[in-house]
Amino acid sequence: MSDLRRSRDERGAVVRVEELAGGLVELTAHLPHLAATARAGEFAQLRCGDGPVPLLRRPFSVAWVDGEHCSFVFERVGAGTRLLAAMRPGDTLGSLGPLGAGFTLGDGMRTVVCVAGGLGCAPFPLLARQARDRGASRVVIVHGAATAARLYPAERFVRGDASGVEVVESTDDGTRGHHGLAVDLIADALRGGDVDAVYACGPNPMLAATAARLANTAPAVCEVSLEAPMGCGFGTCLGCALPMRRGDSTAWALCCREGPVMPMQAVDWDALRALPPAHVA
């Protein structure tokens, strides 16, 4: 359960809006509190526009922290993300965060494997940094996307200091790296046997497949970052229910407080797959 005392509602200037290939956007703003406190996998509720439309904030993983600045990676899927992408340097961004429970980073981890599908890349630049800060010797990032242009640039996973980070890519159409799915590469990444954690973020089918692959040969820590439509982001509206296993039945957990990062084997994957996609065209 996340500790809301660590969260702060702050407003800071946008300093950079980068248009990456394939429609990805990286937004960087001066948010000192978030920068000082965010842990990989935690998120911030960002204000998109200042009218009553969109009404609610939008959740985004903290992708990177540099001094007092935080970066977010997203694409334009609806009104909120379009407004964020249209921000210009000097505009004010409102952020409430950090929120939620991030990835579990133990001390003395050896190799950690990150499985990033599409925009599921977002939490991993920060994770790669923080895992190494905690002593991990090797971070393998398995990153898949539909096509080469939509891969998050490998150098952004390893910024600051590339040592110990490996990025392995796959594309559905074979335009770069392995021709196929990111999950196909997991077995390879686990070889060697010194993997202490697998972290995954991406579309639900990919996460379910990852969980299935790891069902038998799982390292100590196996976690996924999940999404749910959110009313508040801090545990009050009870809107962000996720289906978790409880014995033979399903129980609801709050994505914003118990998650977004959940132990892989605790998720009720069948129930999750049955849910409609969060994004309504």
Place this chain on the structure above:
Amino acid sequence: MSDLRRSRDERGAVVRVEELAGGLVELTAHLPHLAATARAGEFAQLRCGDGPVPLLRRPFSVAWVDGEHCSFVFERVGAGTRLLAAMRPGDTLGSLGPLGAGFTLGDGMRTVVCVAGGLGCAPFPLLARQARDRGASRVVIVHGAATAARLYPAERFVRGDASGVEVVESTDDGTRGHHGLAVDLIADALRGGDVDAVYACGPNPMLAATAARLANTAPAVCEVSLEAPMGCGFGTCLGCALPMRRGDSTAWALCCREGPVMPMQAVDWDALRALPPAHVA
């Protein structure tokens, strides 16, 4: 009654947003159809933002036309005007216009007098131009505002060609020109006896006072431009009713089609004064 066949829904690039003194803003955009057709006193329905808030377009007098460009003068009073003022060169402005019935400009007019209170200045740069194009020898613009900073700059009334245009100013606080109301200056402007028309635009109390001053010694054409909250701007919603005299009682006329310019003596000034101000803080 205005002819809607003259109106067009067009979208053009903003080329300039000028911040004048006292909170006035002048916005100029590439709107070739409006520029080619607008007559002084007519207005355009401008789209403010592209979300559902604000929902409706906002009416603005065409203040000036230069080639294929049109200018509008306004101040930030609410959400719509704030969005307009925040536009930047290159942004797209949607305009439906020209709409409504403008000022009556006869041929062979000698002197015409314009009474402009505050933002009531808006239709008069274009009127000064078009009146002289139609042969008027002299245009006297009596312009009052609360204080000097809020006067629309005199040179903007006379742009292009200053010949034959006189601007006489008043301020409520005496910081420039006559210390008092613009209406105080009307009698002076009428002296000489060759005044063929008086056109007025501004706050309702000023317009009512102007009509009262002219009740006896009125030139042939005495017109006011009025405002009403508008749903559509083109005569369909029936939302923009203005109180007009019909015998001893009040009848409603549509501001957007029979107006916004009305014969001074046709207006039911008592009923108009009793209406709440259109702007809801």
Place this chain on the structure above:
Amino acid sequence: MSGESTVDLRVPLGRGVELPNPVGVASGTFGYGFEFEQLIDIQRLGAIYTKGTTPQPREGNPPPRVAETAGGMLNSIGLQNPGVDHVARVYAQSFAQWRVPVIVNVAAATVDEYVHCVRVLDTADGIAGYELNISCPNIAHGMDFGLDATAAGRLVGTVRGATERCLVVKLSPNVTDIAAVARAVEDSGADAVSAVNTYVGMKVHLAMRRPVLPNRGTGGLSGPAIKPLALAAVARVRAAVRIPVIGVGGIATATDALEHFVAGADAVQVGTASFADPRACLDILDGITAYAQRAGLARLTDLRWQPAPLPA
């Protein structure tokens, strides 16, 4: 996914009236078509539902009559209209020249007045049918029939006896049970229902410490703000009746219109959206046609959601 049009856009409304396509324009947001005729090609529309027309001419309410809210607008026009005689005698001559079906929205205070209106209009050509407005929130007694299933049923039964033309009944959403009203008017012979009229709302003028709108201070809320409410109402009405349901409320884009079809509509009306964008209705028609073709739909009603039966 082919470019060929296979979608059948026609909507049989009853009594021989067939709309050429499902996109109409809502009463009170399109006048009698004469202004829009100068702005867009109104003949492409599925139907024009006219401004509410009353037995006598009406001057309408004192201003202000419109006020904007978050994603919506309030109106208190008070049914300004030239009266049923003028519409039958003068306007209908134009309607008769048009390809687009014109359905006259009729508003009145008593059963006899409704019957009178319909009888007068029946004498004119060029009118495809009537939309009985039993749901106007802005005049005294405007909603009396719309708020009471029994009264609504009685009214429709009597009017049904007076005219052979197609009868649409415009339902008020300001009720506990809109389904009951819909069932009552279906049972009394309505050919279709339209859902919904506006929701009673108020805007406050803080500085004046009173409502912005005159009289009771209330008006009818329309626009995007009410779309979710209208969709819920359409779904509820759809489950209650078998006659066509015309979805109205918050439609500004083709997607909005398609959502009404999912909720259960057979046709739609575009209202407030026409104010900010006079071409909205035609863009919506083009948009839903393109969507239907892309999706390979035979009919737009194929989009309809079939809710699982609820446990009683």
Place this chain on the structure above:
Amino acid sequence: MSGESTVDLRVPLGRGVELPNPVGVASGTFGYGFEFEQLIDIQRLGAIYTKGTTPQPREGNPPPRVAETAGGMLNSIGLQNPGVDHVARVYAQSFAQWRVPVIVNVAAATVDEYVHCVRVLDTADGIAGYELNISCPNIAHGMDFGLDATAAGRLVGTVRGATERCLVVKLSPNVTDIAAVARAVEDSGADAVSAVNTYVGMKVHLAMRRPVLPNRGTGGLSGPAIKPLALAAVARVRAAVRIPVIGVGGIATATDALEHFVAGADAVQVGTASFADPRACLDILDGITAYAQRAGLARLTDLRWQPAPLPA
């Protein structure tokens, strides 16, 4: 226009309960206060109306439970809550330490269940009163009482007999005549009413050809979109009863709150606005206090509009 505070913010709610100020937080948008306690100074609030609390713990509805609309949001939480025993036994101990009055929102399906809840909660300290939720659109039978004045009156009469604590009744706006329900619960002993709960609405997932929300596909609409509807409801209830009216619906700024006072509110609740801006309730309190001082008001209810009596 002086800087000195002369405005009396206190709101006597009945049965000895006096809110320190009129700005409360709406049920279901503030949990039981424990999350917000970590984010803002909740002790400054006029009241906390808790999440709807039921006889037994409830898991809530399947997701998705929230969906955004134009200027509003739909929710179908399904009254997820730990049950009345846990609230009485555990949560109330915290409430008893707080300065802010806590009013427990109670939801149930039968009269007996409401009575049971109130009896259990009566055993705990730290609870100022109850808000009877007879208007939840998201559970079976959640609105049964709220839609029927007679049933509502009977329920309130029975609960009134079971507790000495202050009884607020939360009204449903999904009715033909909210004034009738308000009068019925006043006559049966309610100390105050709160108006309004959410409006039944639907969002459609076009690609899936079904509603976004599960079950019946509907949820409760809240937020700026409903402010005009809520203001009209508050004015109507105000005209019908003498007990305090707590205005709820679309309040996001001090101006919104002041508008509710003009419409007739004695106090307000901030709901959905707290999600996007956890400080909204305190900013609103500060804002209305400053406004009242600037305007030289003795009480906020001095803002109230007194509509001219209507011709019958």
